[in-house]
Amino acid sequence: MVQADPVGVLTGTHYLDGDHAAAEGACSAGCRFFAGYPITPSTEVAERVALRFPLIGGTFIQMEDELASIAAVLGGSWGGLKSMTVTSGPGFSLMMENIGLGVMMEVPCVVINVQRGGPSTGLPTLPAQADMMQARWGSHGDYELIALSPNSPQECFDLTIESFNLSEQWRVPVLVMMDECIGHMTERVVIPEAGEIELVERRYTNLNPDDYLPYKPCEDLVPEMAPIGYGYRFHTTGLTHDERGYPSMNAETQQRCVGRLLDKINLNRDEIIHVDKHYLDDADIVVVSYGISSRVAIPAVEKARREGIKVGELRLVTVWPFPEKLIRELAGNVKAFIMPEINHGQVVLELERCAGGRAETRLVKHAGGWVHDPETIYEAIREAAK
Amino acid sequence: MTVTEVKPDTTRKIPEHPKSLLLRMDRMPHIWCSRCGIGITVGCFASAMEKTGLSPDDITVTSGIGCTGRVAGYVKADSFHTTHGRAIPFTVGLALTRPDLKHVVFSGDGDLISIGGNHFIHAARRNQNMLVICVNNFTYAMTGGQLAPTTPVTARATTAPYGSFERPFSLPTLAISAGASYVARWTSLHIRRITDSMTEALQRRGFRFIEIIAPCSTIYARRNKLGTGLDLMKYYYENSVIDHNASVDDLDIGFQSKIVVGKFVDKDRPSYGKSMHEHFRKVLGNKYQPPVSGKMEIDKSWSGCTESQDTTVTDEVQS
Amino acid sequence: MPESNYWRKPFDADKVKSPDGTVYVIKDRCKGCGFCVEFCPRGVLVLSTEFNRKGYHPPEVIHPDRCVNCDLCERICPEFAIYCLNQEEIIELAP
Amino acid sequence: MSHTDIVISGFGGQGVILTGIVLGKTISIYSDGYATMTQNFGPEARGGACTAQVVIDNDKIRYPYVQVPDIMIIMSQEAYEKHEPSLSPDGMLLFEEELVEPGPARDKIRMYGIPATRFAEELGNPMVLNMIMLGFLSGTSGLIEPIPARNAIAASVPGHFIELNHLAFNKGYQYGKGLVAGEMLAGKISG
Incomplete structure (x- = not known):
C-alpha cells in the first residue's frame, strides 16, 4: 500500500454528481491514462477527466469508438499507467x-x-x-472478474479508487457498475487528504529477464508483471497460452490457463468481496440489493421493521464475484430473500442458485427508466412475511 | 567450401542464425505456410532493426488476428498479440504511455483495414506515434480465403466464389488521405527496399505506414490459379513499377495488374502527443502538468523493479 | 536448374573482389519454397532431392565458390532457415 | 431541517440545474443538512423543459427522487402545467409572475409570484433570474439562510459573476421577505 499522489487529489467537501465523483476517484487513484468515447449517461466522467488530466499529468484521449477505447486502455495499462474507460450499455456491448x-x-x-x-x-x-x-458473462468464454456497485456519488469516488486497487492486486479488469440515477445524482462528496487514500501499486517482478516467465503465478495465483522495455521481451496473447506467454492450443493448457484465471478470483473471494449488512442477526427475511436499489430498499426495510417484521438488509457492494458462501449460510436461517433489481431478473438468478431451495427467493422487478418505489419493496416484504 | 547443414539447437559449433537476437528462434518453425511472404517481411524488419541500431528493448510489436497477426509472437521484443482489428488502438495506449519507445503494429490487410479500418484512419488522422506495417495478401488467409477489402476485382474468394466485383481499397491512398506522415508500398520481393523503408520509418515520429504486397500461396494463389507463392514473387518482379511520385490514381491494384510501389509520403507533421503537449502548454501555461510516462525511473542495469516492495516468491507456484 | 534470369550481372563484376560467404541451411526449418534458389544472383543453390523431416526439399549449395555473402538468401527466406556468413561473422557469432 | 421535497422547473437556459446545485450546496456543504439533487435528464431537456429535484433532510437521504413536492419553483407556464398538480396540498408555489399565469390556489397551497426576469434585466443580466428565484425561496420559506446561500453561490459561479449573483439573490430575498411581511400585516398568515 502506498499513499495517493496529492497532485490528483482534490481534497475538500464537494457537491458532485456520481459521474464527476467517479472521475475524481480515478484522479485520486493515480489513473493517468484515459481513453473513451462519449455516450449518455456516462459522458460527464470523460468530460471531467478531459478537464482535469492536463492539470495532473494524465493523458486523455477521445477515441473513435468504444472498441478502440478499451483496446487503448489495455495498451495504456501495459505501458505502465493506471488506465480507465467509461461507457454505457451500447458501448459496454462493444467493449x-x-x-x-x-x-x-x-x-x-x-x-x-x-x-x-x-x-x-x-x-x-x-x-x-x-x-x-x-x-458477468458478456465476453465469450469462461472468465471471472470483479464488479462493484456504488450507491451514491461518495461511493462513486470511493469505489473507483477501490476498483483500481483490486485490479492491480488481482490483475483483472474491474467494472464499476453505476447507473444513470447515481451518475446524475448530486450529493456531498468528501475527498480526503492524499495521505489518507491508500493505493495498491502494481506488482512487478524482481526476477532477471532470463528467469522470468510472464504467466507463472505466485502463491495468490496472480503472476507478476514485467515493465516493457527492460529486457524482459515477453510475449502476451489472447490465445490460450502457457507460462511463457506463448500460444499453446490444446485441452491441457486450456484447463491450466483458464482454470487459474477462474481460481485466482474464486479462491480469493473472501479477500475480494465486500457487503454491507443491516439487521441480519435476527432476520427472517433478507432484502438483497445493490447499487441504487439498495438505497431505495432501506426505507422499505425500516418501515417493515417498525411494524415488527424481522427483515434484514444485505447490500452487495461487490456483485461479482457473488457472495455465494454468505448466501448459503443465510439460506439455512432465513425464510425468504427479496431482491429488488432494475431489470427483469438477473442477479436474482445467482441468489436463487445459492439459496438452493432452502429459502424462498422473490424478485421485485422493474424494467428500468426509474428506480423502485420503496412501497413496492415494502409490499414484497409483507407478502413474504405472511 | 562445402554445404554445412545445421539442425536447430544442435551442437555449439554451428553459429546461430544472425537474426536470433531479434526473433524468437525457440518458436521456429513458425506457423506460416510454405511460400508465404510474411516471414520475408519479418526478416526485413529484423534487418531494419539491426540497421537502426535499436535494441529490442527500444520497441514494442503489436499484432491483431490472422496470419500476419502472429508476427508479434515471433519478434523477441515486448510483444502483444491482441484481438481482431484492435492492434492500432491498443498501440495508441502503449504509445501514449511510453512515448520513449518505438511502437510497431504488424498485421494483415483484413485485420488493419477491414475490421480495424476505422482505427487505421483515425490513428493516421491524429498522426499517432506508431509504425504500421501491413502485409497485404489480398485475402483472409487464416480463416480460409474470404473476400478482403483489398481483394482485386475478379479475384476469387470463398465468399466471392464468382469473383469479386467490389472496388478494393488502395491502402497507400487511404493512409495518405487520412494524413499519415510516412507512406510506402513494396512487394515482398523488394527485400532491400522494404528494409530501407522500415529503417527510415523506425526513425521517424508520427503515423508511418508501409504496405507490403506478399504472396498467399496456399489460399489466394491456389484459388485464383496463379501457381504458387514463387510464381507470385516472379509476377511481382515483372509487374512492379517503382514510382515515388505516383499519383494516388496510379496506386489501385487490379487482378494481376501492375503494382506501383515506392515511398509516396515522407513529411514532418507533429504527432498526436506533440500536438497535445504544445497545445496545453500554450493554453494552460504553468498550470499544465506534462503527462507522466509509464517508464520506470530505473537504469538498465537493474535486475528487478520491486525490490523495495513486498513481492511473492515466484518459485512457489500453485497451478 | 538454370541460373536466375532475374538479376543482372554487374558490369564491373570481374574487377571487384567479392567477399566469400558460407551458406548455412537449417534443413528441418525449410518449407521448400524455392525463393532462395530462384533469386540467388549467383546460382549457388538448387533444391535438393532429399526430404527433410516435414517432407520438403531443402536447398543445397552446389556452387559454394560463387557465394559472395550478399545475404539475399537469408533475407528472402520466409522460414529463417538459410543464412550466409563471412569468416569474421562466423567467429563473432560462434559461441 | 425536516424532510422537504423541492421541484425547480423551467425551460433550458434559465439556469434551473444551477439553482438546484446552489440549493443543494447551501444545505449539504454550508449548512448541516443533506441534499440530493437529481435532474430530469433527457434529450427533451436541451432547450425544452428542464427540471431539477432536490430532496432535503437532516438525515441521510435514501430514496433520491422527489415523491410529493413540498416546494415548487416554477419558471415557465409549461412547467406550471406539468408539475403543479403534484404539489403537496399544503405546499408552497413560487413562480415567475410574468411568465407563469397560475390558476386559483388549491387547498392550503401558499403562492408567491415574483417578476424575476424583469429584476434580472434591471440588474443587467437576464441570466441571474435563477438566483433571484433562489433568494425568493430563502425570503419566502426560510428554508435556506442567506449566508450559507451566498457562500454556495460564490463556490458555484465564475469569480467575476459572484457579485452580480449575490445582488440577484438579495433582490429575490428582499422581495420575498417583503411579500411575507405584507401577508403577516394583512393577517393572512401568522409569524
Missing part, C-alpha cells in the same frame, strides 16, 4: 471482446458502466441495472 482480452492477458484496468435502460438504444437518459449479467 466486451476486449474486456475478455483484459481477463486473458491479465491487464489491470477499470471500466465504468453507467447503466441505462436497454436493450439496444433503450433509454439513454434513464436508469437501469440490466447490464449486470452482461458484466
Whole structure:
C-alpha cells in the first residue's frame, strides 16, 4: 500500500454528481491514462477527466469508438499507467471482446458502466441495472472478474479508487457498475487528504529477464508483471497460452490457463468481496440489493421493521464475484430473500442458485427508466412475511 | 567450401542464425505456410532493426488476428498479440504511455483495414506515434480465403466464389488521405527496399505506414490459379513499377495488374502527443502538468523493479 | 536448374573482389519454397532431392565458390532457415 | 431541517440545474443538512423543459427522487402545467409572475409570484433570474439562510459573476421577505 499522489487529489467537501465523483476517484487513484468515447449517461466522467488530466499529468484521449477505447486502455495499462474507460450499455456491448482480452492477458484496468435502460438504444437518459449479467458473462468464454456497485456519488469516488486497487492486486479488469440515477445524482462528496487514500501499486517482478516467465503465478495465483522495455521481451496473447506467454492450443493448457484465471478470483473471494449488512442477526427475511436499489430498499426495510417484521438488509457492494458462501449460510436461517433489481431478473438468478431451495427467493422487478418505489419493496416484504 | 547443414539447437559449433537476437528462434518453425511472404517481411524488419541500431528493448510489436497477426509472437521484443482489428488502438495506449519507445503494429490487410479500418484512419488522422506495417495478401488467409477489402476485382474468394466485383481499397491512398506522415508500398520481393523503408520509418515520429504486397500461396494463389507463392514473387518482379511520385490514381491494384510501389509520403507533421503537449502548454501555461510516462525511473542495469516492495516468491507456484 | 534470369550481372563484376560467404541451411526449418534458389544472383543453390523431416526439399549449395555473402538468401527466406556468413561473422557469432 | 421535497422547473437556459446545485450546496456543504439533487435528464431537456429535484433532510437521504413536492419553483407556464398538480396540498408555489399565469390556489397551497426576469434585466443580466428565484425561496420559506446561500453561490459561479449573483439573490430575498411581511400585516398568515 502506498499513499495517493496529492497532485490528483482534490481534497475538500464537494457537491458532485456520481459521474464527476467517479472521475475524481480515478484522479485520486493515480489513473493517468484515459481513453473513451462519449455516450449518455456516462459522458460527464470523460468530460471531467478531459478537464482535469492536463492539470495532473494524465493523458486523455477521445477515441473513435468504444472498441478502440478499451483496446487503448489495455495498451495504456501495459505501458505502465493506471488506465480507465467509461461507457454505457451500447458501448459496454462493444467493449466486451476486449474486456475478455483484459481477463486473458491479465491487464489491470477499470471500466465504468453507467447503466441505462436497454436493450439496444433503450433509454439513454434513464436508469437501469440490466447490464449486470452482461458484466458477468458478456465476453465469450469462461472468465471471472470483479464488479462493484456504488450507491451514491461518495461511493462513486470511493469505489473507483477501490476498483483500481483490486485490479492491480488481482490483475483483472474491474467494472464499476453505476447507473444513470447515481451518475446524475448530486450529493456531498468528501475527498480526503492524499495521505489518507491508500493505493495498491502494481506488482512487478524482481526476477532477471532470463528467469522470468510472464504467466507463472505466485502463491495468490496472480503472476507478476514485467515493465516493457527492460529486457524482459515477453510475449502476451489472447490465445490460450502457457507460462511463457506463448500460444499453446490444446485441452491441457486450456484447463491450466483458464482454470487459474477462474481460481485466482474464486479462491480469493473472501479477500475480494465486500457487503454491507443491516439487521441480519435476527432476520427472517433478507432484502438483497445493490447499487441504487439498495438505497431505495432501506426505507422499505425500516418501515417493515417498525411494524415488527424481522427483515434484514444485505447490500452487495461487490456483485461479482457473488457472495455465494454468505448466501448459503443465510439460506439455512432465513425464510425468504427479496431482491429488488432494475431489470427483469438477473442477479436474482445467482441468489436463487445459492439459496438452493432452502429459502424462498422473490424478485421485485422493474424494467428500468426509474428506480423502485420503496412501497413496492415494502409490499414484497409483507407478502413474504405472511 | 562445402554445404554445412545445421539442425536447430544442435551442437555449439554451428553459429546461430544472425537474426536470433531479434526473433524468437525457440518458436521456429513458425506457423506460416510454405511460400508465404510474411516471414520475408519479418526478416526485413529484423534487418531494419539491426540497421537502426535499436535494441529490442527500444520497441514494442503489436499484432491483431490472422496470419500476419502472429508476427508479434515471433519478434523477441515486448510483444502483444491482441484481438481482431484492435492492434492500432491498443498501440495508441502503449504509445501514449511510453512515448520513449518505438511502437510497431504488424498485421494483415483484413485485420488493419477491414475490421480495424476505422482505427487505421483515425490513428493516421491524429498522426499517432506508431509504425504500421501491413502485409497485404489480398485475402483472409487464416480463416480460409474470404473476400478482403483489398481483394482485386475478379479475384476469387470463398465468399466471392464468382469473383469479386467490389472496388478494393488502395491502402497507400487511404493512409495518405487520412494524413499519415510516412507512406510506402513494396512487394515482398523488394527485400532491400522494404528494409530501407522500415529503417527510415523506425526513425521517424508520427503515423508511418508501409504496405507490403506478399504472396498467399496456399489460399489466394491456389484459388485464383496463379501457381504458387514463387510464381507470385516472379509476377511481382515483372509487374512492379517503382514510382515515388505516383499519383494516388496510379496506386489501385487490379487482378494481376501492375503494382506501383515506392515511398509516396515522407513529411514532418507533429504527432498526436506533440500536438497535445504544445497545445496545453500554450493554453494552460504553468498550470499544465506534462503527462507522466509509464517508464520506470530505473537504469538498465537493474535486475528487478520491486525490490523495495513486498513481492511473492515466484518459485512457489500453485497451478 | 538454370541460373536466375532475374538479376543482372554487374558490369564491373570481374574487377571487384567479392567477399566469400558460407551458406548455412537449417534443413528441418525449410518449407521448400524455392525463393532462395530462384533469386540467388549467383546460382549457388538448387533444391535438393532429399526430404527433410516435414517432407520438403531443402536447398543445397552446389556452387559454394560463387557465394559472395550478399545475404539475399537469408533475407528472402520466409522460414529463417538459410543464412550466409563471412569468416569474421562466423567467429563473432560462434559461441 | 425536516424532510422537504423541492421541484425547480423551467425551460433550458434559465439556469434551473444551477439553482438546484446552489440549493443543494447551501444545505449539504454550508449548512448541516443533506441534499440530493437529481435532474430530469433527457434529450427533451436541451432547450425544452428542464427540471431539477432536490430532496432535503437532516438525515441521510435514501430514496433520491422527489415523491410529493413540498416546494415548487416554477419558471415557465409549461412547467406550471406539468408539475403543479403534484404539489403537496399544503405546499408552497413560487413562480415567475410574468411568465407563469397560475390558476386559483388549491387547498392550503401558499403562492408567491415574483417578476424575476424583469429584476434580472434591471440588474443587467437576464441570466441571474435563477438566483433571484433562489433568494425568493430563502425570503419566502426560510428554508435556506442567506449566508450559507451566498457562500454556495460564490463556490458555484465564475469569480467575476459572484457579485452580480449575490445582488440577484438579495433582490429575490428582499422581495420575498417583503411579500411575507405584507401577508403577516394583512393577517393572512401568522409569524
